[in-house]
Amino acid sequence: MVTSSSLVYLIGLPLFGSLFLLLMGRKADKWGHLLATAMSAGSFALGLAHFFAMTDRPTEERALTQVLFSWIKVGDFNVDAALLLDQLSISFVLLITGVGTLIHIYSISYMATDPNRRRFFAYLNLFVASMLLLVLGNSYLNLYVGWEGVGLASYLLIGFWNQKPAYATASKKAFVMNRVGDMGLSFAIMIAFATMGTVSFEGVKESVERAGTPALTAMGIMLLIAAAGKSAQFPLQAWLGDAMAGPTPVSALIHAATMVTAGVYLIVRSNFVFDAAPTAQLMVVIVGAITLIFGAVIGMAKDDIKKALAASTMSQIGYMILASGLGPAGYAYAIMHLLTHGFFKASMFLGAGSVMHGMNDEVNMRKYGGLRKFMPITFITFGLGYLAILGVPPFAGFYSKDMIIETALNAGGAKGIILGSLTLIGAAITAFYMTRVMLLTFTGKPRWDENAHPHESPALMWIPMVILSIGSVTSGLLLYRNDTFKNWLAPLFHDHAHHEELVPPIVVSALALTMVAIGVAIALMKYHFKEVAPVAPEDVSWATRFVRNDLGQDSLNETLFMKPGQAITRGLVAMDETVIDGAVRGVGSMAIESGSTLRRTQTGYVRAYAALIFVGALALLTAIWVVTQ
Amino acid sequence: MNPYNYLYLAALLFTIGAVGVVVRRNAIVVFMCIELMLNAANLTLVTFSRLNGNLNGQVVAFFTMVVAACEVVVGLAIIVAIYRSRRSASIDDASLLKR
Structure with missing residues (x-):
């Protein structure tokens, strides 16, 4: 495999743009959008250079790798933070940075009157960087980092106008439904680790033979759940419609052209798993x-x-x-x-x-x-x-x-x-x-x-x-x-x-x-x-009504998951308040009660104390007398 | 004469002293009752010394007298101090510990 040292800049440019703009604050308001667009365009130019270099190389030498650092090293298990640019990745890199740059340019004008335009561009750059990491990671674990990154960027951008409660709710809905899918991806990684001892694409591809069909089927289904969450596929599709709360360039870039297609990338990238798990x-x-x-x-x-x-x-x-x-x-x-x-x-x-x-x-x-x-x-x-x-x-x-x-x-x-x-x-x-x-x-x-x-x-x-x-x-x-x-x-x-x-x-x-x-x-x-x-x-058939209502996807989710979930939460809160808090408060009030009861014996009269001492001494003597008899 | 009679007398004196400490309010009287109890103890010690045929009890009785003398000095000083500050010798008035 040919190594390269410039792959990291594909991700690095937009990542730098994002962090720089977020850290600079209002000072960058005047030129922030230009910097972000330049970073995205730079990444696109680098991607094009890589693409033309790749077409010049013979087929078997087309894939490039770059190891950034050793990330996890425990015994035999070794995960590098490494990038892989092959024929599949470069297709995505060009799409992401190409369409991304165009949408950056579009947003300059579209968001011109928005006071938070710099923040918007910082998030856009963050999205581009995460998405590039997603398609460039050479292992499921590296992909997972980008996967979460695009989820975060998507959440931030859907809720960009979060002063409107409905938009904030939409971003939360997208985030939560994506988490369900992400759980699938993390399970898939765990299955790969448990059965094959590796999480890199190369390693999993080589280990597919000895992994056994049940494990591969499980991994495939988990990958499918992940893909369904990210790509708004049945049954995790309900978030995409609400995600339109974000500014339109975001809908174009994230919720149409790139991020939602990450599920397709995941499945095609895992072709060796699915080929072995019918x-x-x-x-x-x-x-x-x-x-x-x-x-x-x-x-x-x-x-x-x-x-x-x-x-x-x-x-x-x-x-x-x-x-x-x-x-x-x-x-x-x-x-x-x-x-x-x-x-x-x-x-x-x-x-x-x-x-x-x-x-x-x-x-x-x-x-x-x-x-x-x-x-x-x-x-x-x-x-x-x-x-x-x-x-x-x-x-x-x-x-x-x-x-x-x-x-x-x-x-x-x-x-x-x-x-x-x-x-x-x-x-x-x-x-x-x-x-x-x-x-x-x-x-x-x-x-x-x-x-x-x-x-x-x-x-x-x-x-x-x-x-x-x-x-x-x-x-x-x-x-x-x-x-x-x-x-x-x-x-x-x-x-x-x-x-x-x-x-x-x-x-x-x-x-x-x-x-x-x-x-x-x-x-x-x-x-x-x-x-x-x-x-x-309004005078339409029940079928039209049903379709207008998104085929009942929200009410289904509400009855099946949200309401039971809320009931469980309420139950847990009630239990916390009565059982756990009750026990703690009970200990406290018991101490207070016993204290105020015992306090009454402390009259402050010397005579009373003396009498008590006499009674005590008498009781002690009686006890000794009884015992020794 | 039966030496046990001294023990009965001592028990009687001790009881009178104890009851006096508990029921009387005047600090001086309480004080005297304490002396009464100490002397009842002394009488017991001397009686047991006689019964056992050695001098141990009589020696301890001297210690008690010394302690009683010291106690009188300190105690009377406290009573006088309290009387000066509160114009009263009642021990129930000096119940500030309650609060």
């Missing part, structure tokens, strides 16, 4: 399939533009998780969809931010309408992202999503048919709700509030949107052409099986496009040829 792999597929439908269905009923996009993110990550559960055939496509999704979803989120910017931070799409004329650049960039997510050729989503649908169909047997039809139905629903977002926002009659004066956003905001939308147009073709991306990642996976092509790609594309056309047609019927009410209609 049960866990099957569960990955099931979770992905459920979430892709779940998210899409929620997306249909959302009037909040950011929440609609969040539901869409959940659904798209469902596609990725599903692909990564299909084994070596799907890993590359999961990551490919992750990259293209990073572009088009970030582009659409920034578009949503731009719309909100022009509409006095209104998020209700029913209060939009006809914005196309007023925000032409936003409309075009958002529209390109929309075409990409729908999977219209030749936009990015066409390649990445169709490859996932194709791989799902080619899984064979009933599994292939079920997964294939679910992904196709998902595509139709996606087409429906994304068209709905487009129609409600950009076309039709204006349904604005009276004081709304929509206008195009400044250049600092639309330039990143344009660059991202170029990415969402071209990235799919670039990665797909000649199987470039598949071959790029191929050395990481053990793909020995021959994949049969059960359904020809052209049929898959035709099927997918038909489904998309159906979705678009229904949306057109409902929202283009009919008048849209500026308030959500």
